């Protein structure tokens with residue numbers, strides 16, 4: 001398929017490689033950083049677009065990938081959807097519910113086809129975990145969780161680890177709970193359904209950017225009565241990832257050596273004499289391109305064969321509502337009761 005890139009930064013490269021691996025090509029790219037755009041256009045042998053050329057290239061694309069910072073998107077969403085071109089939108093869809101409402105209105109007006117980039121949902125190790133839970137082999141949900149720590153943007157003196165990013169730009173920063181815990185909300189609700197309440201505390205580690213939380217700890221009550229918890233940190237030099245589902249008839253743990261690594265799936269049901277472990281070669285650190293490939297393969301399959309998108313706009317909106325509820329809980333020091341936040 002012929003794909004247009006709006007935003008030509010780090011993750012756009014993995015998107016472009018996924019498109020090429022699927023037999024397609026990148027027709028053009030746009031970015032406000034002209035030097036970065038030139039490097040990208042050379043690397044992917046695509047047109048280096050001016051803002052004025054965007055409409056023409058959008059019209060000729062099979063879909064567009066939008067990976068600008070999440071608070072810099074509305075104009076591009078309107079351009080892509082009004083041309084009736086499908087949109088792959090990176091998570092988080094926005095940093096405020098006000099922007100999210102505008103995106104919902106545009107999607108309704110133009111009947112937009114949108115996938116939101118919750119890429120971890122499509123990784124082989126998580127898909128296996130999800131399939132096992134969905135089969136009912138572990139019974140009803142009792143306790144589910146995600147604990148994920150490692151060094152992130154803003155870690156180390158003068159951003160020594162990752163360098164500068166929109167993430168630590170005071171005009172664009174939204175923090176970990178909105179940007180990254182979005183993945184946890186997507187994954188955990190896919191395993192055990194929606195939440196009823198949320199209680200959260202966040203902590204930032206850069207005094208100059210108070211809205212940039214780098215640590216988040218929260219507990220949720222699920223509608224089905226299970227308990228859920230998330231603990232994430234971008235300020236740990238050492239890394240680890242543990243996601244789990246404990247049910248009435250068994251449990252399954254997804255373990256990784258670093259924040260986004262999916263190395264091993266260990267499980268045991270009441271009927272098994274001992275636990276078993278499946279080993280995966282599913283590494284974000286070593287092969288981010290492969291992680292992004294799976295979700296593009298899904299999106300292209302949906303577009304070509306009219307299938308339902310697993311992480312549509314509604315999922316992006318739902319997850320942003322959870323992130324904003326978590327921040328509200330932290331700000332106000334109370335448990336937030338959730339309404340039917342998943343409906344749009």
Ligand SMILES: NC(=O)c1ccc[n+]([C@@H]2O[C@H](COP(=O)([O-])OP(=O)(O)OC[C@H]3O[C@@H](n4cnc5c(N)ncnc54)[C@H](O)[C@@H]3O)[C@@H](O)[C@H]2O)c1
Nearest residue numbers: 007008009010011031032033067068072090091092117119
């Ligand atoms: N799904 C995933 O696993 C995953 C992984 C990484 C990043 N992301 C998401 O992708 C998005 C981008 O992240 P990134 O790591 O690529 O950041 P990045 O800073 O590397 O890239 C963002 C690009 O957007 C450009 N840009 C900024 N403002 C713009 C504007 N107004 N118009 C056009 N271009 C503009 C920047 O110049 C930069 O090249 C974020 O929302 C992030 O959360 C998702």
